[in-house]
Amino acid sequence: MSGAGAADVLVCGVGITPFGRSEATGLDLAAQAVRTALADAGVPWPRVRAAFGGSDAAGNADTLVTRLGLTGIPFVNVRNGCATGGSALVSAVNAIRSGAADVALAVGFDKHPRGAFDPRPADWGLDEAYGAEGLMVTTQFFAMKIQRYMHDHGITARTLALVAEKAYANGARSPHAWRREPLDADAILASGMVNDPLTRYMFCSPGQGAVALVLCARSVARELPAADPVALRAAVVRSRRFGSFEVFSPWAPGGIPTSVSADAAGAAFEEAGIGPDDIDVCQLQDTESGAEVMHLAECGFCEHGEQERLIAAGATAIGGALPVNTDGGCIANGEPIGASGLRQVHEIVQQLRGRAGDHQVPGGPRTGFTHVYGAPGVSACTVLTR
């Protein structure tokens, strides 16, 4: 809640799998990511005192104990859609700060079939007609949200294309990315309208992947000679307040919509004791191009409407003033729901360590921020510092 003790949790090890498609199961990927993270931290599995993890559609994380070793560890499965990774991370942080564990694991993974995410009206409390008449389409919601935002704040379609262009450019430089071919803004604009104003190549796709983080109390981190730790200064999850605009809503309240992303980001900055102006590199939920544009302002990195100028000027590129989604984000990596939020943390850790390779932000970034947003109005944010 307060900043007290906030610097006491360190990310000592990170592990990620390739996010492109393969024959591996989600649990195979998860085990691989955990082993990589343990090796990165120099921590053997039996030293881990608590584990938290989950997937949306690829099985229960706690079954990993049969692969990692039956050490008796408490392993809590979490399942919060896009905030699954964030929930695992917050739970792991709480376990360390409470004294319940001095070494904790957070793992997120998923593997979705092509064109996944079949919503059923009843699961959302909706009349069957919403499905039958074609209104249960997530891409429609994203399109309608950015459509209004463009109208209110003077954002153009070219800016949306530039966001995707940057994503593919960064993906081409990231070994774990799924989409590794650069694509220019004109090709993105010409890729076929899906839901106006969003075209095909402005969207991410359901995918696969796994990410694991080994978190330690500072006292333990000191004793790990091989570790290259980064401080996790804040990890926050929030759910929507009344007045937000969400997917699959037959109605929405009037006025300016509330933003769970703004709430979560604000809480994370308060916990960390620093603000958006202090951040050197960030990862923002980019389910599609419009989301990245809106989340830049919702998370406090610019005023509404400023994105039009900032993005055109390259401010969000790897060499810019505020590099965003430096590993290509969801657009280039796909979105395995359970893994996506921890992929962002992985990327920030590697950036702050100076180990991001071809997509390293120059100048030695020392602070980073991550943000996920998902249905039905959940957001998870972190602040990390070197």
Place this chain on the structure above:
Amino acid sequence: MSGAGAADVLVCGVGITPFGRSEATGLDLAAQAVRTALADAGVPWPRVRAAFGGSDAAGNADTLVTRLGLTGIPFVNVRNGCATGGSALVSAVNAIRSGAADVALAVGFDKHPRGAFDPRPADWGLDEAYGAEGLMVTTQFFAMKIQRYMHDHGITARTLALVAEKAYANGARSPHAWRREPLDADAILASGMVNDPLTRYMFCSPGQGAVALVLCARSVARELPAADPVALRAAVVRSRRFGSFEVFSPWAPGGIPTSVSADAAGAAFEEAGIGPDDIDVCQLQDTESGAEVMHLAECGFCEHGEQERLIAAGATAIGGALPVNTDGGCIANGEPIGASGLRQVHEIVQQLRGRAGDHQVPGGPRTGFTHVYGAPGVSACTVLTR
């Protein structure tokens, strides 16, 4: 981990629904239990800072925010089979002890169709033949575990029947119980063999129900005039170590099986700083009669084999030296997986408050213990004191 701060988490409010069958959905039941718990604590919903909950088969707990109010609360869904309630509780305790929240909710609920729990061989990593030839039957496992235990420790079938007789007697005195008709040991023995040595009325059934707990830091509890708090001295979840004997295993290691229940109970007692001899009333996982017999010893309340004498002497009855499953346990309440573990905590809280009504343990019990065990080798235990 240590006892430091262990007394700082108080259960200030509890809520339970009837465990018998009704038309209500699992989420209806969950909302009802939460409202009851909030009223019991005298805490309004917006005052709750973090929530943890789950069900095995009745939906995502976080969707409760649409019924309880869109306050922006972080609401983590947990899903750990029989340890779902325990995982929610441990996570809530960590949130309080870490300082992330000073008021936290734990909620567990479920609603299973009649004769639920259809296992699929592939989900358990088993060849299809195990299903096709009839070896994927959970009751077989329970029968084989107690069969060996009876052989090793001189437990008789009559003792198994006496455990169930007590469960129905206690259920008859518990308003929320599902089975409220007393049944004597002879009727239980004659109720038809299911898997030798276990007869029909020695088993619990899949059911429905919800339980919610409002947990507070001590500083908050002081300011709640209406609350009647009980200290949660320990809440522990453990997974199996190598060598345990578990359901759906094509093989098991030799030697004396390890016990995750013994591990979790031992850790809970260590955290609480008291031992089994100090406990006045306890709730033990009783998926069937044999489980209660074995868990008495595994959790440290007697030596292996002593149960034969203790149970015949009425030691585990409400008026006995160590009352066990005073609300009728799983046998009389059924087993809605996500709710079962928190039902035990609810029962201990009411016992320590002296508010258990017709099934109140006489003499003012001041210490209580709860224990759940479930597939595939998970156990959650708590220690509560007045």
Place this chain on the structure above:
Amino acid sequence: MEGALTAVSAPALRGSRCPRCEVAVYPADPACPNCGGPAAPVRLSGTGTLWTWTVQRYAPKSPPYETPEDGFRPFVVGYVELPEGLRILAVLDGVRPEGVRIGMRVTLAAGAGVPHARPAGVTV
């Protein structure tokens, strides 16, 4: 036919409204989603303005989508803001994508399925 007249003759959407915080909701909900208090049924206005929109350019996945017998055709969908202070998700008929503008006046009516809207002043 004139828009206001259409609104009178077409079946109104039935929502609910909280007397305490004045939040109106569609479809009707006995509990106010803002304060949790009891809400009363209300007939919603039949005319409003288009708050946002998009075009469904591809056939949604079936199920849940039921492809019409004569095949899929792109359609416009949007949120219509009503004077009661809420926005209603509706299919927008009677206008081509090029003609859709945020802020345009539309009429909104209940029918067999989801709400349907059309530009005010445009008859069938």
Place this chain on the structure above:
Amino acid sequence: MEGALTAVSAPALRGSRCPRCEVAVYPADPACPNCGGPAAPVRLSGTGTLWTWTVQRYAPKSPPYETPEDGFRPFVVGYVELPEGLRILAVLDGVRPEGVRIGMRVTLAAGAGVPHARPAGVTV
């Protein structure tokens, strides 16, 4: 036919064994579940003792159970402890429930489905 001879002629179960911690496993697993190290394939003994048992008195739910064409009949199931130090889940044929005893010697063989055991010294 004598038990030991049966064990020789019946197909042996194929498991694996960890050279480091000597844990034997069935079915074979390339990784040792105890230490995580590599395990080598091993042919398991065909004779052991019954560690525990029960009777499946009712027809399991279908699916996954496939009811035999001539209908369900109760059967005995148990764990057979082998000299390699592991216990194998098997259907126990050739004995009535009244005749089953913990500790009895049984032979164990692989077949098309799950392992099947029968009292040692009893022929088909």
